[in-house]
Amino acid sequence: MVATLVGDVVMVGTYAPPDDKSKQELIELTVEEFQQARMNQYTWLWMGDHNDEQGNTVLEVIAEHYGGKALPNPEGGSRWVTDKQIDWLMTTQAHKG
Numbered sequence: 001m002v003a004t005l006v007g008d009v010v011m012v013g014t015y016a017p018p019d020d021k022s023k024q025e026l027i028e029l030t031v032e033e034f035q036q037a038r039m040n041q042y043t044w045l046w047m048g049d050h051n052d053e054q055g056n057t058v059l060e061v062i063a064e065h066y067g068g069k070a071l072p073n074p075e076g077g078s079r080w081v082t083d084k085q086i087d088w089l090m091t092t093q094a095h096k097g
Contacts, residue, residue: 001029003037010039014048014059023051027058039066046090054088063090 003012016026046068050059060070071089 001033008043010042010044012044012046014046014050016051018051030059030062034062034066043092044068049087051086054085060090067092
């Protein structure tokens, strides 16, 4: 996980290897870091290779807890060979018009 403040927006980048242990470690790290940074006070953009398909993942639940929402990918899949979308964005601005 990498996070930096750019202007008034916290930019977060994450990568989770495709194994369950690594995904769990990312979930635990995200919860810890978002709590410490009080991310619900900020506008943020979180992008990553989550190696999980968008649609009610634990990371999306965390994002929603901190005022965010996953953005749909109008381009389709993010894999070379399949139509799976495992690289996606979440932001607090997705539903603030």
